[in-house]
Amino acid sequence: MSPLILRGLTKSYGGVRVVDGLDLELEPGRCHGLLGPNGAGKTTTLRLALGLIGADAGTVDLLGYPMPAEAALARRKVGVVPQVDSLDPDFTVRENLLTYGRYFGMKGREIEARIPYLLEFSGLAGKADAPINNLSGGMRRRLTLARALVNDPDLIFLDEPTTGLDPQARHLIWQGLRRLIGQGKTLLLTTHFMDEAERLCDVISVLDQGRVIVRGSPRELIVKHIEPHVVEIYGDGLNEWKDCASSFCKRCEQAGETLFCYTDAPDKVVAQLEQQPGLRYLHRPANLEDVFLKLTGRDLRD
């Protein structure tokens, strides 16, 4: 059974359709990525899925319950890592977990029994009695993840879980998320980091203007939507070189001072570039970010 089914979901604010006929169905035990530029409708979709707000049209089925009618029932088995830090600053690590567990109707003893596991999971063993204000940004984020697991959820929503973290902290969060996937949990992740989505997600849905425009595994999306190689070129003489570039590469895009050449045959481009001492270049395989930019454009959205 799919843990979350969205059908024809529509939600407007002030005449603007933020979510516009969106369909999404999660496969159990998989990590799903929800990507999209700012304003594409990601956060509204999550709020609709959680039953926090009602849709103008369409249906939400969360863990078998119709939303928002049965939201309280469905959310007993859902965990949420929100975008904004909402830990209780007056509490210690343990008190945060204990208090949050009570919102699920759990008994104190039941939560206490789970705390050692949650602390170990989030790499906060030994920090049980630390006040929140003594934790680093990465630790707070991991505690937010641990808090979302207090009720042993089947489905976990993660809204930009690693925004603002340093690489060490991000890798720790990723390890945790992989472990959850290994346990058979279903994850729905929004992120602006394409490398994060490429690393973690089994299935990615790209949102734009309130609907899913493509869906597939990271590899499928890259193979299907973009040439396999990218050469990024910048430096003096780029404008002159650009004019003849089209004869070497399939597709070129300029963003600011950088020219992106998408090609099946990078050797020819690189050989040409070697003869241009003023130009610098970076040759790399195509990635999810290239797909994302191709599908949603390079213009700023906000």
Place this chain on the structure above:
Amino acid sequence: MINLNWYPVWRRNFLVWKKLAGPSLLGNLADPMLYMLGLGYGLGGLLQSVDGVPYLNFLAAGTLAYSVMNSATFETLYSAFSRMHVQKTWEAILNTPLTLKEVLLGELFWATSKSLLSAVAIMLVIWALGLYDNFTMTLALLPVALLTGFCFAGMGLAINAVSPNFDFFLYYFTLAITPMILLGGVFYPPSALPVWLADIAAWLPLTHAIELARPLVLGRIPSDIVLHGLALIAYGGIGFAAALKLTTRRLLK
């Protein structure tokens, strides 16, 4: 539907309060006591009697009602706003099975409980200084304080729901709370006011609270108990209903 789902929210606030109880108690309790004793002895020394009793005895019930009002109001404005807007505590709770109504009920009952504590502190002073006439009747101050706390907690949550920032609360204090302190009968009997002003004052929630509390301290049975009680329930109930509607619009639209 009323259930006990709000209790974890109440308990969360209680746990935080317990950690910071020292300064909180001092601010909530010492302040009204200083007012009462300072004005009671200072101003009381200049007055023969007010309403036939020493001024300090007269002032006691007003201080109790005013202290309950202040406590419930501060809790539902500044503290609740901090939880809702700054710390995002309510948003975190809304991701769990709890509903906004349950969160607001937890806040309502918490603010009421906290204001009850202010009442008890003033009652201890009333007992210690013998400012009452009949001890048993002073026990009826507890349900009066409960209704008063409920009334101002409900209204405070409605103000909280529409506030863009902390500064906004000054409007409420200047336009509602201060006039009530000055006109509601805390410091002098409303009969001292010109008739038109006394007529307006009679509608204020704090006036209803004091009309119930003062006779109880002075050993008399309050008149119009049902009217005053229902007025406090109505102000609080309408305030809470508005708070639920307006907070839903604010957080869940």
